[in-house]
Amino acid sequence: MSALHVNGRDHAVDADPGTPILWALRDTLGMTGTKFGCGAALCGACTVHLDGQAIRSCITPISAAQGKKITTIEAATDGSDRVGAAVHSAWVKHDVAQCGYCQSGQIMSATAFLKSLPAGKQPSVDEIDSAMAGNICRCGTYVRIRAAVADAARNLA
Numbered sequence: 001m002s003a004l005h006v007n008g009r010d011h012a013v014d015a016d017p018g019t020p021i022l023w024a025l026r027d028t029l030g031m032t033g034t035k036f037g038c039g040a041a042l043c044g045a046c047t048v049h050l051d052g053q054a055i056r057s058c059i060t061p062i063s064a065a066q067g068k069k070i071t072t073i074e075a076a077t078d079g080s081d082r083v084g085a086a087v088h089s090a091w092v093k094h095d096v097a098q099c100g101y102c103q104s105g106q107i108m109s110a111t112a113f114l115k116s117l118p119a120g121k122q123p124s125v126d127e128i129d130s131a132m133a134g135n136i137c138r139c140g141t142y143v144r145i146r147a148a149v150a151d152a153a154r155n156l157a
Contacts, residue, residue, distance in 0.1 A: 008075065034072050034073060048071060052071075052115060071108075073108055095144065098139035106132065110148070113128075
């Protein structure tokens, strides 16, 4: 039995400590917003925050999350987080999603990136591209993703 702190709540998970966080979230806790993409931490669809850092949940075992806080897309965009709300609003404004499959991971990466910036800092195009480089969008909405991240940063200033 493992204890996971997810989105502000404690959960008991009956799974092997080596089980990836992704499967504990999706299969055990029913939180399906985090997506399975490649299973090798290459596409970013499974991105969640672990103590505020963007991580790939498809390869991170639940043992690595013991005593830490996991935040998923469900909490990041529920309106209670200022940065998550700004990113979500910018995503809608810029009509980022097409198929939407990668979007939860994209939003989680963008949110972690913006939270890592000094207050009021406006990221450059290169900084945005670097922060988002680990997330693949098969629909190719990278220009809209970049615009949404920049817009969210401006709205947070």
